[in-house]
Amino acid sequence: xxxxxxxxxxxxxxxxxxxxxxxxxWLGQAISAVRxxxxxxxHELYQHAFEIGEGSFVSHLSNVADVDCR
Numbered sequence: 001x002x003x004x005x006x007x008x009x010x011x012x013x014x015x016x017x018x019x020x021x022x023x024x025x026w027l028g029q030a031i032s033a034v035r036x037x038x039x040x041x042x043h044e045l046y047q048h049a050f051e052i053g054e055g056s057f058v059s060h061l062s063n064v065a066d067v068d069c070r
Contacts, residue, residue: 005035023053 009032015025030045 005032008032009036021052023049026052 009029012025012029012032015022016029019025026045026049030042030049033039033042033045
């Protein structure tokens with residue numbers, strides 16, 4: 001993983017720790033997992049983002065991105 005990708009993953013992780021219901025942070029972490037070639041982790045993170053962000057734009061983005069992970 002590149003330095004910028006690692007920094008982004010760390011930032012999303014801190015955001016999740018601060019606010020576990022922040023669906024955008026979970027979505028960002030999922031994107032980080034995709035960029036680091038971890039599709040299983042990405043799928044789990046997308047699912048979680050969808051579950052906590054249901055009814056928001058995050059649920060739509062998670063559904064679209066999840067299809068790309070498989």
